[in-house]
Amino acid sequence: MSATTLSPGPARDMPVARSLGRRRYRINTVIKVLCVLATFIGLAMLASILFTLLYRGVGGLALSVFTTSTLPPGSHGGLLNAIIGSLIQTLLGAAIGTPIGLMVGTYLAEYAQGSLIGNAVRFVSDVLLSAPSILIGLFVYQIAVYPFGGFSGIAGCLALAVIVIPIVVRTTEDMLRLIPATLREAVIGLGAPKWKMIVLICYRAAKQGIATGILLAVARIAGETAPLLFTSLGNFNWSVSLDKPMASLPVTIYQYAGSAFEDWVQLAWVGALLITFGVLAINIAARVLLHRAK
């Protein structure tokens, strides 16, 4: 027995190695469990948010929410003006921002190849993608609200359009770059000018990917609150004119959720339920589309 402890070699190393191995595997197991736990916490947060929305919001869902405008507390108001205002501002914002974003993405993918300005544009667009949206609201307030003497729906659209641009830029460039060079060469080889190649072939080949970007942009701006506070302001009365303050779902939710009236808070939850499930549905649709595009 004593001979084995003295002599070097495998006979003595085995127990040491075994205990070391056990330790390594124990650490590995602990970390794996912690990672599963982290993922579980992440999923639980999403579940908690969705459950809270359903639990508090479904009870207030009624036809009157969609047929009545916002009214003073206690008089059974709805969210009609906010829903219509949100639709107008979101769609118009996307309609203004998308063509610009599309052209910037085209410039980056087709014209900028490694040029200094191209890299600068890409860099700035990426920074704008994550820039605080409240500052975009302040910016639009200074250029489109203050000089023109009042809050307006069109100012809200402009603020949302600024948010749309970098999202569309990113997906458009990525998708145009996925198009194989052989396809481009074939088109050029037929004698088509470059702009025809881009518009008739590249856009068509990348249309699902580009549509994904537009959908993601719509989903993002549909839930934006902060930029609208300083631009379209919100409006408790029915109004669809673009030169007057305009209601929107997120701003109405913000005003109602912080109020002291129970029916307003209830409507805020209904609005929150509508906007969240709308935004998540658009997101999932965009993902399905992207999956098919790739």
Next chain:
Amino acid sequence: MQQAVTADIKTTKPSSGLGDAIFAFIARSAGLLVLLLLGAIIVVLFLGGLQAFRAFGFGFVVSDDWDPVQEIYGAAVPVFGTVVTAILALALAVPLAFGIAFYLTELAPAWFRRPVSTAIELLAAVPSIIYGMWGFFVIVPIMAEYVQPTLIDSIGDWPVIGFLFQGPPFGTGIFTAALVLAVMIIPFIAATMRDVFETVPAVYKESAYGLGCTTWEVMRSIVIPYTRASVVGGIMLGLGRALGETMAVTFVIGNTNRITSSLFGPGNTIASLVALEFPESQSGSLKLSSLLALGFILFVISFIVLAISRLLLRPRLKT
């Protein structure tokens, strides 16, 4: 025959050249427009804040006053609140995001990855005002009734760090804001980490496994060293998001213009102060100018953070 073809080419060339020139001009102008947009945001916010910068000088940045009655404004409290909540949020979010990314790239069964990835990414799609309501109606009561009293009774008595966990358990405050921010930035950090972890060549990992490494050892000795810069870039991206978050923070931070030593104390951030005070500011007033000056400061801070993030991420992810 030959002549006819050359003639065709000659006649088509000028018109197509014109079309190309117009299209290229539109595309280039759009590119320049983005650069102009950034420049315009910076200039407009700075000019808007000029009145406040002139009135208070450099003192604006270090003063902790916010007194609309005497018209004295300072940026110290909201800047402090912005930085503290964002960094605290990072401290909470990074370990969780890393765990999620590790799970998604190395541990999860293949069929399970896509649904879990999608669910985590959907967390990023939830509008920030929803996080505000969720934080206010769900997290704040839990903090006030369970978490804060427990921490105040236990860690609150400790030496050195005890002061961070003292005071009345309001439920709202810096810590709650950081917690909600953490949940909001987890998906951004986790998705970036997942993407960069996936860029590690399989051969490297396989050779480490071949030597008998455990999954964690492969992660620690192969994946993390290989992706270090990009991982930091992902974390900076989360920081940039946390700095400018408005609605969620406004709901849960308590909105007091005071620097408290306790993490449970109320406070404010640049974004929450601007959102709350803006409706009460006359256009052209010193107060509005101070808010725009705060916006300029926030823009500079987040621009620097996001720029660093972009530079660190660029070599790894083709973005």
